[in-house]
Amino acid sequence: MKLYLVPTPIGNLADMTYRAVNVLNEVDLILAEDTRTSGKLLQHYEIRTPMLSYHMHNEHKIVENVVNRIKNGESMALITDAGSPGISDPGFLITRKLLENGLDVEALPGATAFVPALVVSGLPCDKFVFEGFLPVKKGRQKRLEFLKDEKRTIIFYESPHKLLKTLTDFKNHYGGDTQVSISREITKMFEEHVRGTVDEALLFFDKKKPKGEFVISISIQ
Known part of the structure; x- marks a missing residue:
């Protein structure tokens, strides 16, 4: 019952943290800004967690469904194409919605340009x-x-x-x-x-x- 905001490398794949890899392996679902871009990262680190597309053009449509799934016991991670979610990238809306519903959000430290x-x-x-x-x-x-x-x-x-x-x-x-x-x-x-x-x-x-x-x-x- 938690969302993790997980930074991803801004260029060099070696900048991915051990903790970020572990979290992405352990959650039930990864919300990805672009599943094609993120797919390359997940493949590189042999992460097989399923992904769901989550970006600025669909976040208002699916955010309530995501909140309900987390409320019902799922754990998720949000990643963007590069850098830290919420910094000139999706992250604010879902974080606010989860906090309004008394749900936990945890941000991992990591890359930002x-x-x-x-x-x-x-x-x-x-x-x-x-x-x-x-x-x-x-x-x-x-x-x-x-x-x-x-x-x-x-x-x-x-x-x-x-x-x-x-x-x-x-x-x-x-x-x-x-x-x-x-x-x-x-x-x-x-x-x-x-x-x-x-x-x-x-x-x-x-x-x-x-x-x-x-x-x-x-x-x-």
Whole structure:
């Protein structure tokens, strides 16, 4: 009668913890953001627990059924494609529903992309704020302007096809000399960190087409 929130590797499969493997072996069902992606991970660790697709497009439809099954004695684990459930990934809704029903939720510690990106950025990491993905259109400029007075290091996630747009927005709102660190493919073979000013980052990625998933750390003050 419990849900485990289980982090999965963000790239390097060796980052899976022993405890995570044990939990995934022991639960009755694994809720997976993408069963194809998760299937490769489970196969690698010879985990044969059945999976059920659980993602942002169906979670509102099936969450009550999942809650009822846990209430009736099943144990489950939630995993996403990479990283910790609930961090820019499904996890919040089901956690809230279970807690509202007096059921137990346990989170295992593990991989998440923004922590290694922050600590190697060279920017202050004693205090920081995690923003995740910026709004695509509505509210985007308003959010960027709201953050203008933020004194802590700010962390964003970004996709490759929006990276240059986001850096241009940073230049317009915060200035081209603002310090930034951009990390891609963390823990993978082509891990890369680009550090410098926003102008320097724009020049770099204008010449080198952005590929992979990005974590941006920026210090406005």
